[in-house]
Amino acid sequence: MLNIFRWWWGIGLAFILLVIIRVFLPLPFSNEIIIFSIYVMGCSFLLGRVGFISFGQPAYLATGAYATAFYLFYFGTNPYIGILIGIAAGIVMSLLVGPLFVRLRSDYFALVNLALAVIIFYMMQKVLAPITQGDNGLWFLTNMKSTPILDITKPKEFYIFAFLVGLAVWALYKYLDDTLYGACCLASKINEDKVDFLGYSNFKIRLLAFVIANTTTALAGSMYAIYLGFVSPEMTSAHRAADPVVVTILGGVGTLYGPLVGSVAYTGMKDLISNLIGNWELFIGFLLVFIMLAGEKGIWGSLEPRLKKVFSGKRA
């Protein structure tokens, strides 16, 4: 009993804080935070657990978003099925490119992923323009029919849905951390020769991690699509390629709550600063350099040990 309680304690607290944010801050901000943190979670898992730095996360985001958009624009009306299709597309996509990519060294991996993101951008913008309507994007907000129980076409109820999905994603990643598989991932990051020696296949470990992480990203993509009601090639452009990596580093690499903390900080700063100065890119670029020079632990990474000290001090 106590174990179960302690297992859920961290996640519960994090999400109670999210509810408090929801009460005090406007709805779009809360929605943005949750979707964005799910998006970042995949990248954080790849970077922190398996040691792959992926600059190509927008590629998988767009895969999920466009799969959902195609379904809702051309075929159906049910947003839930749209999300399922987005997830399926994410799995298919990462299974297609995964076996090829995970064999690469981490430096090549980063470059190839970024190249993939740019190629998908071109495909959506130019090559597949008859289907994707190019830069105009697909608008399907009115195509979605409201669903019973939880009507996710309304922003308010979408928030509840996103909240539940976020909770599930965090529970999944926390579970993964605790399993043997999570340990294997870390081991293959630290010393792949020893993993081989122990009889585990580096390739399989990495492929599974790749699929899990990118499916999470695709899920975030389809949630974006449903929340905004439209998709455009803009979401995969190279400028946004760094976003998840930045937030991962900002929050703290390899920590469970880093992506959440990072998303809140990043989205908040973005809103505040884009009100003050128009040149957001300039700011984010120098912020990135500053963070990298200042330390590699990030906000949550440097906060966590202190919090633990405080809490354990109280208990003793």
Next chain:
Amino acid sequence: MIDTQLLISGVIFGLSIGSIFFLMAIGLSLCFGLMRIISLDQLLYYSVGAYITYTISVYSGNMWLGALGGLIVAGILSFAVERFIFLRIYERDIAFTMITSFGILIGGVGVIKAIWGLVPRPVPMPIMTQMSIMGTEIPVYRLIVVVIAALVYAGIWLFLNRTITGKAIRAGIENVEHVEGLGINVYRLFTITFIIAGTLSGLSGGLHAPLIMVDPQMGLEVMPFIFMVVIIGGLGSIKGTLISALIVGQVVSIGSLIYAPLAQMAPFAIMLLILLVKPTGLYGSKLLKR
């Protein structure tokens, strides 16, 4: 089938584009080979080179002077960036240098937007004359770009093989610790390599400027091609970079003659094929991380 005239102009176009890709990719490749960093900010020096070329050619009316200015400014900028930022993070993991350089790139593009604005700027072609090769009219400027790239390759080859600094750099690519053990200041080698890389990127930007419109996003537009060149050739190899730059240039140019969207997709397909056979590219080193 494509007729001969179109094919010849396509090949020349591909050669000139390939030369520009080569000049840029060599920076990324050298930086990786010696310092084990992925220096995405080379794309910034490319944009800066192009913009300085634009500004100087507007005021003086001479594009060559502009390209020279762009080259010098890009060199100075890369020196400053190396001193203030990269010197502190050489020891870090490769991911961190990549993110930092991406930050420099994005921030630099922001500065460019603030200084020159968002409007694309044209740079006049310095030599308007056409030359006739087998009955096809070829702009001389494109041939000059190819010649400059060939000269740069020869220069780099001579520098790496005939000078003591160049030999030290080549030895550093093999094993940096041994070079350090010989009493050579490797950080000075790093600085020299970085400045060479930045200067060449600036030069390629200046040479590319008359062929396209100069706009703030130009670095990001050319990025996928540079990546493909570097990946196909193998990080850290100059010969590989030259060969793959020529391949990619031809594929882009001939591909766009056959079917326009092929220009972007075909190099990517080739890259995937080569990675399938050789995960380190054509001439890539097997070294992981020193």
